[in-house]
Amino acid sequence: MIRVRFAPSPTGDLHIGGARTALFNWLYARNQGGKFILRIEDTDRERSTLAANKAIFEGLEWLGLDWDEGPKVDGSYGPYFQTERLKIHQEHIQKLIEAGHAYYCFCTPEELEKKRQEAAARKEPPKYDETCRRLPPEKVKELLAQKVPYVIRFKLEPVGETIVDDKIRGKVVFKNEVLDDFVIMKSDGFPTYNFACVVDDHLMEISHVIRGDDHLSNTPRQILLYRAFGWPLPKFAHLPMILGKDKTRLSKRHGATSVIKYRDLGYLPEAVLNYIARLGWGYGDEEIFSREELIKKFSLKGVGKTSAVFDTDKLNWLNGKYIRKILPERLVDLCEPLLIEAYGDHDFEHLKKVVLAFHDRLVLIPDIVPLSKYFFKEVKEYDPQGIEKHFKSEHSRQILETLKEKLTQLESFTKDKIEPVFKELAAELNVKLGIVIHPCRLALTGALESPPMYDVIEVLGKAKVIARLEQALSFIPRLP
RNA sequence: GGCCCCAUCGUCUAGGGGUUAGGACAUUAGCUUUUCAAGCUAACGGCCGGGGUUCGAAUCCCCGUGGGGCUACCA
Numbered sequence: 113m114i115r116v117r118f119a120p121s122p123t124g125d126l127h128i129g130g131a132r133t134a135l136f137n138w139l140y141a142r143n144q145g146g147k148f149i150l151r152i153e154d155t156d157r158e159r160s161t162l163a164a165n166k167a168i169f170e171g172l173e174w175l176g177l178d179w180d181e182g183p184k185v186d187g188s189y190g191p192y193f194q195t196e197r198l199k200i201h202q203e204h205i206q207k208l209i210e211a212g213h214a215y216y217c218f219c220t221p222e223e224l225e226k227k228r229q230e231a232a233a234r235k236e237p238p239k240y241d242e243t244c245r246r247l248p249p250e251k252v253k254e255l256l257a258q259k260v261p262y263v264i265r266f267k268l269e270p271v272g273e274t275i276v277d278d279k280i281r282g283k284v285v286f287k288n289e290v291l292d293d294f295v296i297m298k299s300d301g302f303p304t305y306n307f308a309c310v311v312d313d314h315l316m317e318i319s320h321v322i323r324g325d326d327h328l329s330n331t332p333r334q335i336l337l338y339r340a341f342g343w344p345l346p347k348f349a350h351l352p353m354i355l356g357k358d359k360t361r362l363s364k365r366h367g368a369t370s371v372i373k374y375r376d377l378g379y380l381p382e383a384v385l386n387y388i389a390r391l392g393w394g395y396g397d398e399e400i401f402s403r404e405e406l407i408k409k410f411s412l413k414g415v416g417k418t419s420a421v422f423d424t425d426k427l428n429w430l431n432g433k434y435i436r437k438i439l440p441e442r443l444v445d446l447c448e449p450l451l452i453e454a455y456g457d458h459d460f461e462h463l464k465k466v467v468l469a470f471h472d473r474l475v476l477i478p479d480i481v482p483l484s485k486y487f488f489k490e491v492k493e494y495d496p497q498g499i500e501k502h503f504k505s506e507h508s509r510q511i512l513e514t515l516k517e518k519l520t521q522l523e524s525f526t527k528d529k530i531e532p533v534f535k536e537l538a539a540e541l542n543v544k545l546g547i548v549i550h551p552c553r554l555a556l557t558g559a560l561e562s563p564p565m566y567d568v569i570e571v572l573g574k575a576k577v578i579a580r581l582e583q584a585l586s587f588i589p590r591l592p
Numbered sequence: 593g594g595c596c597c598c599a600u601c602g603u604c605u606a607g608g609g610g611u612u613a614g615g616a617c618a619u620u621a622g623c624u625u626u627u628c629a630a631g632c633u634a635a636c637g638g639c640c641g642g643g644g645u646u647c648g649a650a651u652c653c654c655c656g657u658g659g660g661g662c663u664a665c666c667a
Contacts, residue, residue: 119667120667121666121667123666123667153667155666155667156666156667158666159666159667217665221664221665224664224665225664231593232593235593235594236593236594237594237595237663238593238594238663239594239663261665263665276596281597281598284596284597285596286595286596287595290594290595290596290663291595291663292663294664295664295665297665298665299665300665302665304664304665304666304667305666305667306667308667309667324661325597325598325660325661326660326661326662326667327661327662327667328596328597328661328662329595329596329597329661329662329663330662330667332596350597352597352598352660353598353660353661355659355660357603359659359660360659360660361660361661387604390604390605390616391604392604393605394604394605394606395606396605396606396615397605397606397614397615397616398615398616399604399605399615399616399617416605417597417598417599418598418599418600418605419597419598419599419659419660419661420603420604420605421602421603421604422603422604423602423603423604423617423618425603425617425618426603426604426616426617426618427617428617429616429617429618430617432629432630436630470629471630472629472630472631473628473629473630474629475629483628483629534626544625544626545626546625546626546627547626548626549626549627550626550627552626553626553627559627559628560627560628561627561628561629562626562627562628563627563628563629564626564627565626565627566626
């Protein structure tokens with residue numbers, strides 16, 4: 113049985129990088145018919161917050177990455193919050209101590225920091241000097257009795273090498289002598305990442321550890337722990353990192369990095385999902401993948417080794433693609449609250465027509481607000497360039513005048529009835545259609561660009577159209 | 593500093609000894625004679641450098657360079 117997990121630490125929103133890791137795990141599980149497990153690594157008591165927990169669930173849920181076991185979903189391998197597994201971790205730490213694989217260390221952080229600096233000054237690797245590893249048992253007992261704060265360190269034999277057999281990178285060899293006696297339990301009694309991760313992955317029977325590249329260097333330490341326990345190794349797969357424009361690790365400096373922020377900016381979850389799937393993964397020449405296609409086509413073989421730069425332009429393109437694909441009702445649902453917020457309550461049928469007029473031209477959902485302004489607000493001013501081009505020309509006044517008359521006479525105010533009016537007028541004046549349309553567009557919208565003219569006229573409605581033509585007609589004579 | 597990973601257009605990627613090095617985003621141009629988008633077409637643009645191996649290297653090997661990661665009582 114394939115069992116994979118996403119194991120974020122709740123110290124902030126779900127980041128793009130984390131979301132991509134979650135996605136690849138989820139895809140692998142779904143593709144292989146395995147289980148996707150969510151485990152919250154909250155052993156950093158200082159930085160973990162409840163709000164961050166919620167934010168992670170929210171991000172995953174928005175992307176539709178459902179987990180088979182984890183918080184809110186029972187499984188038989190719980191608990192899924194690491195801090196609730198404290199007893200389990202402590203028991204395992206005791207086992208290692210008893211087996212002679214771990215020991216108490218009473219060095220203070222200050223002492224360690226000092227030693228590190230000294231080592232750096234001597235240009236030596238800042239390894240732990242094993243002071244406490246050599247403490248006689250009586251001394252240890254004494255210090256424990258005196259309640260001197262301590263951590264537990266893993267007793268690492270600095271000989272031989274540890275090979276990480278990675279599904280993406282192949283065999284990676286680490287000499288054990290470059291490692292040191294790392295801490296497995298902090299002085300607050302909580303396990304460190306490397307320890308808790310190993311114990312939980314084993315107990316939860318995780319078959320594949322798929323995680324970011326930044327953990328590759330941690331893997332030999334973890335493998336040594338598996339060995340000390342006598343446990344079998346899971347398969348490892350280290351994903352390439354996601355970088356910002358400047359090729360450094362993606363962070364707040366690069367703008368929006370939290371998945372939820374992308375929702376708030378007006379991106380569609382399927383667009384974000386599609387985009388991050390293509391970061392580090394490819395499938396021939398294909399670019400657009402539905403969730404189902406992603407599940408069908410995903411494989412670890414398709415995952416590359418090179419880090420990827422997050423490119424907002426391409427995300428935007430995808431978002432536009434997906435917006436054009438979604439059902440009208442959904443687009444209306446997405447736009448309605450934004451329009452109401454900007455322009456107040458409006459008749460739903462009218463609002464619906466406005467939104468659909470822009471279906472082809474949105475990149476981000478909130479684009480609807482500025483684009484549709486003239487459907488909700490009066491036209492207060494005209495584009496200056498437009499005035500020059502379309503209000504000062506030979507026929508502009510006559511055109512608007514005639515349009516007003518002809519449109520006033522129209523019984524039904526629909527596209528198919530509106531179109532002939534323009535065609536006839538252009539023919540009468542012997543000018544191109546644009547000559548008639550441009551001044552009209554400016555008069556009705558104040559702008560140089562809009563959806564197709566007849567659509568705008570129909571949606572605007574007769575009363576507003578006539579009123580705006582009159583407004584323009586009284587404006588033009590006042591022009592210098 | 594030590595150790596580890598990585599290197600194809602600006603960006604995401606396909607290709608893994610013999611290809612005109614393919615696609616996508618972005619950019620530029622053209623077409624859509626109602627604008628702007630959308631759509632379509634085209635152009636621009638790349639195998640980090642140096643050594644090998646080979647008849648032949650973007651592809652395999654080594655070195656260099658560049659970028660990233662780890663080296664915490666963070667995960």
